[in-house]
Amino acid sequence: MPQPLTSLNPPAGAMLALHDVRKTFNAGTVNEVRALRGVNLSLPAGAFLVILGGNGSGKSTLLNAVAGAFRVDEGRIHIAGQDVTRWPEHARARLVGRVFQNPFTGTAPTMSIAENLALAARRGLRRGLGWALPGRLKAELRDQVSQLAMGLEDRLDNAIGSLSGGQRQALTLLMANWLKPELLLLDEHTAALDPKSADQVIRLTSQLITRHRLTTLMVTHSMQQAVNLGDRIVMMHQGSVACQFEGADKQRLGVPDLLARFEELRRRDMLDETAATLLHDTYI
């Protein structure tokens, strides 16, 4: 599609580019939520971005906008140089691998581990009338699953619903990366896990990302994860990017710095509120 304005073209070489992306839920009703209020973002290939922000600041909405769960109201989204703004979710799947917060969302519970992985092995590809699980693929599955070191390689025919949350998230990660995605989206994918499984899944995550040089967006509430992982951080606040750290700034950043930033945002919020109350009291 020809772009009318050169300024709307993505920066050359960007794997992900968001230009003034806006989304309002339930527009015009009492439940109106301006979840994204003009987000601009540009990620070069191989970048690993950690997204922080309070509850309801729009982190999940941002990831959903990129994945195509809904159409954005305004703005443009480019992935790997292609304008995907109007692509439906299933079409974007060719470019995007995802792991969700809820371990139940990423897998089909009544189907076997092997079948789930086989489905992921054709992410975004045409599906035909060939066997879903040819012998060649089965051997590869066993090999990859055994590398998780969770003992799941002998349970490939078990329903995936019988596994623990941590095991499911590890498999979902494997599924999202089976075909190398242009973009990997992780939305608090360890939040529902106990600390030990969360550690395990985080280790696997950073292994996969480094090994395959994946361009990644990861949402987390853990300051520690944000400091340890990734090469850049954005902090979301009320539907837009409040601050951003890259390069040496990011490397120097510690947990206390991040907490201070949070506190600052929170105070600004409270000020807004007092101002609003003041206006309300004065004029109404």
Add this chain to the structure above:
Amino acid sequence: MTLLIGALTIGLILSLLALAIYISYRVFDIADITVDGSITLGAAICAVLIVRNTNPVLATLGGFAGGLAAGLVTGILQARFRINSLLSGILVMTALYSVNLHVMGKSNVPLLSTRSFITWAEQFGLWWFGRPEVSLLGWLVGVRDLLALLGSLGIVAATALALYWFFRTEVGTAMRAAGDNPQMIRALGVNVELYRILGLALANGLAALSGALLAQYQGFADAQMGLGMVVWGLASVIIGESLTGSRSLGLALYGAVAGSVLFRLLVAIALRWGLNPNDLKLITALFVFAALVLPQLLKMPKRGSAAAAAQAPNQKS
């Protein structure tokens, strides 16, 4: 013996309906009432074609195609127009009632002595055995009935095997996943709405195929014959699951077929014992109600104790 063979044959023919319900109810979790109309549609198209002296194979396939189209419409109502799945089924079923009357031109089409699978069974049996009746385990049975039974068995086995194969292909596993976890499979690049439409088309095609065979076996198509068939199919699927469990795809498909045959046998026995045929649908509905509710009632005390157990360690900490 003739009664037993008859019950087995009808049970087998209706097991195609049970397979249809397995697809809509178990794979997609939709109680698709369209099948009430599509089973009649299959019977009507097949009967009308046979009366016009069409080859029975083509006539049967014609019925199947009619069911596909009906399921397609229901699927499109759901996916494209976002109409609730139960309501879309009701709309199409209601519309089909008129369509079926138009197809048949009247409310009943008899098939006496016109060329059909049944007359083929009769002719083949006469040629093979050389007489209209043979003795089976000491009982005298009509070769026509015997061959109808074997023929239905063959058709059902072939259909079930084809489904088993289909649901293990790339498209078929994606279809099962679309029913199991739409969010997940969408993220893997599957157009869930399209797959749901295809699944409903397939289910209604099978229901119509069942209707086409039933019309030939009983010798007529009737505008009322589909009434309550969804519930019948549900009952078969539920009985099947209690027989074989639903651990694997193969067992589930086999269970649906076995459930249908067993259910038909039970009904035949009950009727023989003096059950009023008018009560049949009431009892079928009650049975499905019980099957839906009883497992929950039985689980309840267990769930209570599990919750108590889960809370206990929390209280300690």
